[in-house]
Amino acid sequence: MGDNEARALVAAANVIHLASVKPDGTPLLRTLNAVVVDGAVCFHGAPAGEKVEALGRPTVVSAERVIASIPSYFLDPERACPATTLYLSAEAHGTLEEVTDARIKARVIDALMAKYQPEGGHVPIAVDHPLYAKPIRGLLVAQVRLDRIDGKAKVAQNRTPEERSRLCEKLWQRGGPGDADAVETILALNPDTPLPSFLQGPENTRLVASVPPTEADRAAQLLDGAYWNGDISRAELAAAHRGSQAWVGARDTNGTLVATTRALSDAAKHAWIYDVMVAPEWRNRGLGFAVVKLALEHPAVRTARKVHLGTRDAHGLYRKFGFIDESEMPPRGYTSSTMHLTRPVHSLGITPR
Ligand SMILES: CC(C)(COP(=O)(O)OP(=O)(O)OC[C@H]1O[C@@H](n2cnc3c(N)ncnc32)[C@H](O)[C@@H]1OP(=O)(O)O)[C@@H](O)C(=O)NCCC(=O)NCCS
Secondary structure (H helix, E strand, C coil), rough: CCCHHHHHHHHHCCEEEEEEEEECCCEEEEEECCEECCEEEEECCCCCCCCHHHCCEEEEEEEEEEEEEEHHHHCCCCCCCCCCCEEEEEEEEEEEEECCCHHHHHHHHHHHHHCCCCCCCCCCCCCCCCCCCHHHHHHHEEEECCCCCEEECCCCCCCHHHHHHHHHHHHHCCCCCCCHHHHHHHHHHHCCCCCCHHHCCCEEEEEECCCCHHHHHHHHHCCCCCCHHCCHHHHHHHHCCCCCCEEEEECCCCCCEEEEEEECCCCCEEEEEEEEEEEEHHHCCCCHHHHHHHHHCCCCCCCCCCEHHHHCCCCHHHHCCCCEEEEEEECCCCCCCCCCEEEEEEHCCCCCC
């Protein structure tokens, strides 16, 4: 992992760990909210707090992202071996420094607010604002420069490409929380891994087990003008994708998302498939079938006894999986009809996340 990826990991981490030593030799270990500003990891504290004691002293900051926990039986069905965790981590060595320039302190606080309270709900921070001028001066803001940073990726790179591919298959089969994401992270960080069979798509495409939230706008773009989305805005569509338990797709050889579908599921009784879309130039090559199949096999969906979807004219595609029309359903022994509640979200002032 390069320096830039390591810095990005620190910047994205929900919390960082800080280890230092006080003048009397006692160790100091803290978990902190932090932001990266001007190439330094920055945080705040009380002027009389313990961190003050470590100012000017050697300090380590670290952040990590756990990708997956790998049980021994993934690798050997008999021999016990304490579980392995795949992770990304970054560690920077430097000195704990106080930030004294009030303008930089204000920027750090502004960045902390933007990271941990992105919805706003406060007066914008300005160094001379009457609400903030005094607190900014009174608050301890400290930093550790990220000049000496090391990134470590433990993502099965010590395994052979074939072993990694099998590991991806096993993670998909296990289907625990985060396992679909883990498959994509392992593949992204080990590009020589042969694509596991469940992700093999029609020619010049590959399927995606979990589309990252950063591509929600691309999905919304693909779905632009879809007849079933009515007055749903692009922002709402993007939020719907980020909020779905399963979101799968397909990429072309450049990595562009060219097919997508998502599902909501309780993983036991019901799942609902929505927003099946293949880019026009990619239709009729089996991609629609492939992404629906992958959605049905997705860990969040595969255990749901009933899967629902609505369609105006693509019944033929879904019949291939065994979907039948409402009118063909066997009698239930009671009569009921589907009801819908449409809520005026905009007039309620709700903004999708
Ligand atoms: C519908 C859609 C997703 C199908 O994707 P696709 O990649 O073109 O479909 P595939 O090539 O995977 O087709 C697989 C099979 O389903 C069938 N099929 C695809 N679309 C169909 C349709 N609209 N009606 C009936 N059968 C259809 C194909 O004929 C093919 O069958 P075959 O293997 O026997 O030839 C795609 O056309 C699309 O994005 N359309 C616009 C959006 C849309 O309508 N989405 C569905 C909303 S419910």
